[in-house]
Amino acid sequence: MPNRKFRIFATADIGDATFHRLRQRGYEVEIYPSPEPPPKSLIIEKVRGGIDGLITTLRDPIDAEIFEAGQDTLKAVAQYAVGFDNINRADANRYKIPFTNTADVLTEATAEFAFFALAALARKLWTAEHLVRENQWGYWHPSLPFLGDEMTGKTIAIIGTGRIGQAVIKKCIGFDMNILCYEAMGPNDKLVAAVQEEMDLRHQHGLQRERTSIKYVSMDEALSQSDFISIHVPLLREGESDTPTYHLINERTLHTMRPTAYLVNTSRGPVIDENALAKALKEKWIGGAALDVYEKEPLPPDSPLRDPEIEDRCRLYPHFASAGRTTRLSMDPNLGMAGRCVQGLIDILEQNYGGDVTKMPYVVNKEAFR
Numbered sequence: 001m002p003n004r005k006f007r008i009f010a011t012a013d014i015g016d017a018t019f020h021r022l023r024q025r026g027y028e029v030e031i032y033p034s035p036e037p038p039p040k041s042l043i044i045e046k047v048r049g050g051i052d053g054l055i056t057t058l059r060d061p062i063d064a065e066i067f068e069a070g071q072d073t074l075k076a077v078a079q080y081a082v083g084f085d086n087i088n089r090a091d092a093n094r095y096k097i098p099f100t101n102t103a104d105v106l107t108e109a110t111a112e113f114a115f116f117a118l119a120a121l122a123r124k125l126w127t128a129e130h131l132v133r134e135n136q137w138g139y140w141h142p143s144l145p146f147l148g149d150e151m152t153g154k155t156i157a158i159i160g161t162g163r164i165g166q167a168v169i170k171k172c173i174g175f176d177m178n179i180l181c182y183e184a185m186g187p188n189d190k191l192v193a194a195v196q197e198e199m200d201l202r203h204q205h206g207l208q209r210e211r212t213s214i215k216y217v218s219m220d221e222a223l224s225q226s227d228f229i230s231i232h233v234p235l236l237r238e239g240e241s242d243t244p245t246y247h248l249i250n251e252r253t254l255h256t257m258r259p260t261a262y263l264v265n266t267s268r269g270p271v272i273d274e275n276a277l278a279k280a281l282k283e284k285w286i287g288g289a290a291l292d293v294y295e296k297e298p299l300p301p302d303s304p305l306r307d308p309e310i311e312d313r314c315r316l317y318p319h320f321a322s323a324g325r326t327t328r329l330s331m332d333p334n335l336g337m338a339g340r341c342v343q344g345l346i347d348i349l350e351q352n353y354g355g356d357v358t359k360m361p362y363v364v365n366k367e368a369f370r
Helices: 016-024 040-048 064-069 089-094 107-122 125-133 163-173 189-204 219-224 251-256 274-282 325-329 337-349
Strands: 007-010 028-031 053-056 076-079 155-159 178-182 214-216 228-231 262-265 288-291 314-316
Touching: 007 040, 016 028, 016 337, 040 053, 040 064, 053 337, 064 089, 076 337, 107 125, 107 163, 107 228, 107 262, 107 288, 107 314, 107 325, 155 163, 155 219, 163 178, 163 189, 178 189, 178 219, 189 214, 219 251, 251 274, 274 288, 325 337
Parallel strands: 007 028, 007 053, 053 076, 155 178, 155 228, 178 214, 228 262, 262 288, 288 314
Antiparallel strands: none
């Protein structure tokens, strides 16, 4: 238990159990009461008031203004998300403020959501339900009112083979899919060997009719040869990396895809040029798309993705791929975002790991403390 009472401000309610644990340890916790994000001015006010820790979400801009306001008092920022595009890493490092995230625990929930979104899109579940609800389903016919596309036995491209990309690959194996991988950092030979071994065993034991395969290919090969494309890359802008991902999916790459291909994005919104995607859907360059993230969130009312002309081929979700009960709320840091978020905060404030920030598993910007 801490020797002093730490003061915490949370910009969102991330579950009663989270705050109960902190209060049990003697922490003083204030929670922003509205479901909307707090204004930045309020965050600055709270930080300037001497809080020790700040619990944040992707909605909150955390930069030099925040860190300047918390000089000598703010000790930690605990991000309730795997991503941290909202946190200026250079500013955090300059002010020597460690920040944490909740990587890993979102992996399976996000992967299954990506897979389900592709399936719902391909089998036209949204369109079919509307047919029934609007009383337009008058009879059964073998090919009317429309046919969807099966996923079993098809080819899927996994763009980015980190944790979530690999979790999607595991699910594709069970659907007897051929898998094409693209990874800017280069192929993962160990992954390919393990997955191919499992595929071969399934085929040898009669669990799948045709032999399937997995391999790494170029980006253009992955897009042009696949029935389904699932995006799992970080957002990297020009100047941040030799392989930027900003607008990775654009007019040129969309033209590379098959006219029957389906695309899902659960990574970062700006990875896709939304104007180009809307055009591709309208002019039927591709079969359809499902998005859970956007260039600007929430999705603006005038977004071209809202065009009624493409609504049957464009599924729009409210950034909730990780919105499973266990993933969002479990206090076990190995299972839940809430548990990992609060544990990362406790590690820093209570100086676990001998107070060595570089040894704390959930701290992102360890480089500032080496």
